[in-house]
Amino acid sequence: MSTNELTTICGRTRYANLDLDHLRASCVDLGQSAIPGAVPIWVIVGAAALGFIVALICRVLAKEDAWRVIMTSLETGFYGGLGAWAGGAAGLIFAQLVPPCWMGLLLAVLAVAAMIFAILATMGGGGDIGWKLLGWLEFLAFAVGLAVVAVMSFSVPAHGRAAGEYETYLAAVSSCGAVAGLVDAILVGVYRSVPFWAGFALVPLNASWGVLGNLLGLMHRVASWNFYADHGAFVKASDRRLYTRFGNGFRVKHNFAFTSGWVMTAQNGLEKHEAIHVVQHLLLGPVFVLSYAGWFVLWFLPGAILGLIKRGSPVKGVNDMSYYDNPFEIMAYAVEGAPDDGQSRVLIFGNALAWSLTALWILASIAVAILLFFVRLSP
Numbered sequence: 001m002s003t004n005e006l007t008t009i010c011g012r013t014r015y016a017n018l019d020l021d022h023l024r025a026s027c028v029d030l031g032q033s034a035i036p037g038a039v040p041i042w043v044i045v046g047a048a049a050l051g052f053i054v055a056l057i058c059r060v061l062a063k064e065d066a067w068r069v070i071m072t073s074l075e076t077g078f079y080g081g082l083g084a085w086a087g088g089a090a091g092l093i094f095a096q097l098v099p100p101c102w103m104g105l106l107l108a109v110l111a112v113a114a115m116i117f118a119i120l121a122t123m124g125g126g127g128d129i130g131w132k133l134l135g136w137l138e139f140l141a142f143a144v145g146l147a148v149v150a151v152m153s154f155s156v157p158a159h160g161r162a163a164g165e166y167e168t169y170l171a172a173v174s175s176c177g178a179v180a181g182l183v184d185a186i187l188v189g190v191y192r193s194v195p196f197w198a199g200f201a202l203v204p205l206n207a208s209w210g211v212l213g214n215l216l217g218l219m220h221r222v223a224s225w226n227f228y229a230d231h232g233a234f235v236k237a238s239d240r241r242l243y244t245r246f247g248n249g250f251r252v253k254h255n256f257a258f259t260s261g262w263v264m265t266a267q268n269g270l271e272k273h274e275a276i277h278v279v280q281h282l283l284l285g286p287v288f289v290l291s292y293a294g295w296f297v298l299w300f301l302p303g304a305i306l307g308l309i310k311r312g313s314p315v316k317g318v319n320d321m322s323y324y325d326n327p328f329e330i331m332a333y334a335v336e337g338a339p340d341d342g343q344s345r346v347l348i349f350g351n352a353l354a355w356s357l358t359a360l361w362i363l364a365s366i367a368v369a370i371l372l373f374f375v376r377l378s379p
């Protein structure tokens with residue numbers, strides 16, 4: 001990030017002596033943050049070069065035809081530059097919209113999530129021990145990176161002069177988004193995960209609006225590649241659909257499919273279900289992740305209590321109410337699969353109630369997001 005970033009965002013405001021409240025009130029320029037200049041051009045060019053080189057090496061090692069290697073490398077270079085720019089710009093915009101302490105909390109939760117991914121993958125994956133150790137190094141680097149940006153976010157003082165810390169915070173969150181956007185863009189290019197005619201729009205969409213899901217998607221990639229047999233059994237048939245699909249990659253529960261961002265683990269017969277989650281992620285961005293998690297948390301206690309009473313098991317209750325009754329699962333199960341563990345549907349909502357709640361919950365989530373956005377920007 002350029003050192004005069006805050007100068008650009010604040011315009012003519014003399015900001016050096018401002019406290020956090022005044023910085024957040026007077027130094028907001030979302031348009032400036034979105035133009036390519038928000039991410040230095042040398043970063044974008046470097047990202048493009050890195051994408052080109054990585055794809056070239058991977059595709060040559062796969063012994064593909066020369067023309068295919070060259071086209072994929074050019075495409076990946078293009079995505080690398082786009083991903084770094086879009087991720088960096090989105091990081092800068094979200095850093096201005098969200099209070100630093102909330103951003104710090106979110107990043108801290110993600111750092112913990114990285115460790116949970118690592119533990120679950122260690123237990124569930126059947127990969128070689130050497131690859132698993134490398135995976136742990138990758139996850140530790142991932143978590144430490146997120147934790148460092150979280151600390152920088154928490155370091156912005158709530159009272160008194162805060163310009164220096166605030167500037168560091170903006171640059172750190174922006175860099176975090178840029179790195180995540182770049183790494184994912186390169187892997188999307190190498191795996192050929194998007195239709196070639198839509199990648200120019202989908203890659204920056206995933207890196208920016210989808211930045212929260214993208215961070216989880218990167219964890220899914222690390223877990224599947226390093227911890228599972230045959231590197232998660234990447235399914236070649238998923239070429240150029242809308243996602244990267246592992247046939248036997250990371251998942252939370254044995255025999256279940258799992259999707260993070262636009263990265264999925266799906267056995268045959270569950271791909272369409274998981275694809276619905278990818279579409280939810282691309283359309284609703286951070287609203288999808290937070291709204292899904294919000295429903296899960298909200299119904300956790302009622303699910304546990306009702307599960308104990310009606311099904312003799314708090315775990316089954318949580319599974320029914322936090323998961324099967326989740327509006328985003330209602331939509332996905334309507335397309336493929338059935339919410340049935342072969343025993344009881346007493347805590348699974350009937351169609352009319354399920355779809356009413358689905359519409360209500362999703363509309364309410366969107367409304368809250370829009371409201372927060374306008375409250376933040378109101379003078």
Ligand SMILES: [Zn+2]
Pocket residue numbers: 273274277328329332
């Ligand atoms: Zn699902």
